[in-house]
Amino acid sequence: MFQRTHILWALLAVGALALPFAVPIPYYLHLAIIVGIYAIVLLGMDLLVGYTGQVSLGHAAFFGIGAYAGGLLMTKLGVPFGVALLAAAVVAAVFGALLAAAALRVSGPYLAMVTLAFGTIVQILINEMDWLTMGPIGLAVDKPRLFGEKLGTTQYYYVVLGFVALVLVCTNRWATSHFGRAFEALRDSPIATECMGISVARYKAIAFALSAALAGLAGSLYAVSEEYISPNTYTFELSLLFLLGVIFGGRKSRAGSLLGATVIVMLPTLLDSTVLFRWLAACATAGALYFCVRSVRSDGLVALRSVLPPLLITAGLLVFSFQVQNLNEHRLSIFGLLILLAVFYLPDGLMGMFRTVGGRPMAAPALASTAAPVGATPKVLSILDITMRFGGLTALNAVSLEVQPGSIHGLIGPNGSGKSTMMNVLTGVYTPNAGSVTLAGRQIQGGRPHGIASQGIARTFQNVQLFWEMTALQNVKVGLHHDFGTNLLALALGARASRVRESQADAQAMALLALVGLADEAGTDARDLPYGKQRLLEIARALALKPSILLLDEPAAGLTGPDVAALVQVLRKVKDFGVAMVLIEHHMDMVMALCDVVTVLDFGQKISEGNAQQVRDDPRVVSAYLGTAAA
Ligand code: ADP
Ligand code: MG
Secondary structure (H helix, E strand, O other), X not given: OOOHHHHHHHHHHHHHHHHHHHOOOHHHHHHHHHHHHHHHHHHHHHHHHHHOOOOOOOHHHHHHHHHHHHHHHHHHHOOOHHHHHHHHHHHHHHHHHHHHHXXXXXXXXXXXXXXXXXXXXXXXXXXXXXXXXXXXXXXXXXXXXXXXXEOOHHHHXXXXXXXXXXXXXXXXXXHOOHHHHHHHHHHHOHHHHHHOOOOHHHHHHHHHHHHHHHHXXXXXXXXXHHOEEOHHHOOHHXXXXXXXXXXXXXXXXXXHHHHHHHHHHHHHHHHHOHHHHHHHHHHHHHHHHHHHHHHHHHHOHHHHHHHHHHHHHHHHHHHHXXXXXXXXXXXXXXXXXXXXXXXXXXXXXXHHHHOOOOOOOOOOOOOOOOOOOOOOOOOOEEEEEEEEEEOOEEEEEEEEEEEOOOOEEEEEOOOOOOHHHHHHHHOOOOOOOEEEEEEOOEEOOOOOHHHHXXXXXXXXXXXXXXXXXXXXXXXXXXXXXXXXXXXXXXXXOOOHHHHHHHHHHHHHHHHHHHHOOOHHHOOOEHHHOOHHHHHHHHHHHHHOOOOOEEEEEOOOOOOOHHHHHHHHHHHHHHHHOOOEEEEEOOOHHHXXXXXXXXXXXXXXXXXXXXXXXXHXXXXXXXXXXXXXXXX
């Protein structure tokens, strides 16, 4: 079945193939080659910036590393073109993984600083290591030969076009696979990603290495295209330009990367000519004015607050374009301003303007079976003398309890008594100061969250932690991550098995959504769901891990009466699948209705334990918790 987007891609492909015939001017073909090379960089960078949300201000360094690795291999060692390209990608990927390792501890502005420093160091090294790189003089590289003849611009255009097509297909397959989902998940909630059994460190490193590899590949293609490599190409300005391309074109979009590459190649050309720049500024101002008038017409003067700033900025640029003599001096400021404009007013980039309102239409996959989607292996969870201190505060003081297979174990107590802390200890988010946690006879305390999750402990969070930009179905599929065995290479080759698994996973995820009553919301983004449904989605996602034990941290908080009743039904069904649960809850009627055993905490101490009835009648519990609740 062909959709409109397929037709557009086909037209683009035909246009790209026909370009050398339509425009047989070497200058324009050369520009098209650069667009293609930058597109390869941006497609890779989008995996890192768009999907994992990690900002890199050092990608020009990977581009440079690839250029020098490929160039040196070809000129000094006579390595064939194709092999040199592959080697350049591998060398850049190694640097990418190293940078990821260095950058793992930091995020946000600190990560930007680390990548910036990396870019600067690489540029300095290229300059200083003259014995290898010829320093500032640079290095001449020859175009590869075919039957003894050097490739011409047109032939090289087709070589680059081939690589663009290849990278386009590969990045698209990766981005839509379980790798892409893991990348997006760790962007939206690293802690939930870990608790879904996915190592955040590992997938950050994979994203860094992939994007570095593609930048390296592009770098060596660039070296050959220019037939010359020199250190002052791989500057901070180029890194900024790449970032601008990703954001301006549109995150998480292959078409956005192509569009972004076109914009950033044309932009410096535009800045070379004051006349062209004036035209551009005039068009932008006209566009902003149009949006301004349209919004004021429909929403009145209040709309001005949001649409006036871009109008003022573009009008300012227009005035500025008539004042300025030499635009080149202001390149960096103009790039900076464009990034600001894009971040504030085009959060989804240029592609975002073309996307139809309401997002992608999602065909809900047919429900394959309502049979038990959860195949839990019964396991005993034993907690022995767990102590957890934060500075001088003892949040848990030698607490012991045992969760029997298939039972629902209540954990109640006043606010601040240590219930959530216990969940965090059980899932490896905190390492306890003393005591042990044993799952089916194996000690798990001190392990990483993703390792513990893989052993069968799943959880929900007191403050909902969903993958906000992903649909409900995709959220659940993140939990099915380990059911996919396919690696990056197999995905790139379009292994049929991986496609079969996607549809199996769709069916399983749909069954889980149906279990919690969210089948109709499969295609809705998590951030657009009402609060009650977000909580249910967290449960469906946790069940996708096929856990033996499910930890629920105040699942009914903020739910209305009917929603609470629905939740009780859901938890009963989950229990029927043999999943044991630890339930933290303030709704006493829910605790009474569901729990086989209840443990009561107060100031980090266990003050009572027994069946729901016994605990409710315990005078210590009444005075510490229930009495105050009743009051
Ligand atoms: P509950 O879930 O029972 O309401 P918590 O387990 O969240 O209680 O908190 C128990 C105590 O531990 C509180 O006093 C809280 O302030 C403290 N606490 C929890 N997490 C941290 C932390 N990461 N750092 C410092 N103190 C913490
Ligand atoms: Mg809590």
